[in-house]
Amino acid sequence: MKKNxxxxxxxxxxxxxxxxxxxxxxxxxxxxxxxxxxxxxxERGLISPTLFWIFNFAKCLEIHPDEIFKExxx
Amino acid sequence: MKKNxxxxxxxxxxxxxxxxxxxxxxxxxxxxxxxxxxxxxxERGLISPTLFWIFNFAKCLEIHPDEIFKExxx
DNA sequence: TAAAATATAACCGTATAAGGTTATACAAAA
DNA sequence: TTTTGTATAACCTTATACGGTTATATTTTA
Numbered sequence: 001m002k003k004n005x006x007x008x009x010x011x012x013x014x015x016x017x018x019x020x021x022x023x024x025x026x027x028x029x030x031x032x033x034x035x036x037x038x039x040x041x042x043e044r045g046l047i048s049p050t051l052f053w054i055f056n057f058a059k060c061l062e063i064h065p066d067e068i069f070k071e072x073x074x
Numbered sequence: 075m076k077k078n079x080x081x082x083x084x085x086x087x088x089x090x091x092x093x094x095x096x097x098x099x100x101x102x103x104x105x106x107x108x109x110x111x112x113x114x115x116x117e118r119g120l121i122s123p124t125l126f127w128i129f130n131f132a133k134c135l136e137i138h139p140d141e142i143f144k145e146x147x148x
Numbered sequence: 149t150a151a152a153a154t155a156t157a158a159c160c161g162t163a164t165a166a167g168g169t170t171a172t173a174c175a176a177a178a
Numbered sequence: 179t180t181t182t183g184t185a186t187a188a189c190c191t192t193a194t195a196c197g198g199t200t201a202t203a204t205t206t207t208a
Binding site: 001003006007010048049050051052054055065066069072 | 077080081084122123124125126128129139140143146
């Protein structure tokens with residue numbers, strides 16, 4: 001799988017999880033301590049977040065990191 | 075958990091998995107198509123690889139990404 | 149011993165992740 | 179209509195991931 005394709009899939013997973021929690025991009029950025037523009041870029045697949053970012057995201061949203069990954073490897 | 079601590083834990087997991095497969099850093103870098111110095115930096119926790127890198131690593135070593143993560147969240 | 153394999157380290161570059169600011173678009177609600 | 183909330187976008191800057199090269203240290207092997 002190419003990097004662009006991977007980033008897009010990852011972004012959609014992030015977005016889906018965020019909406020399932022009823023949060024806005026601003027909400028998530030406040031929880032993580034960064035800016036909403038970055039969340040937007042991640043959800044649209046423009047950038048590929050580090051694993052450290054992913055783990056913080058999962059922790060702040062009170063989910064298991066597996067929830068993000070299990071939809072990515074097919 | 076701080077970023078440095080996280081990176082060190084992650085690096086140790088990567089290293090343990092690599093050794094379990096009987097591979098050198100050069101072997102892994104050849105499989106992934108990057109240089110061994112980068113593997114060394116990751117294993118020592120100096121840098122935090124992207125999730126894209128992690129998934130490629132897992133695929134090349136024929137393991138589930140979960141194997142890396144399940145030792146990280148405590 | 150000498151040579152090769154392995155890992156770490158110090159550089160110097162480039163690519164990209166990420167923050168900050170501002171503007172734009174659009175929908176929902178007043 | 180006007181206002182507000184939400185998301186996207188275009189910039190610029192800084193931090194960092196990553197490649198390439200070279201050197202060093204250590205272990206292993208011939």
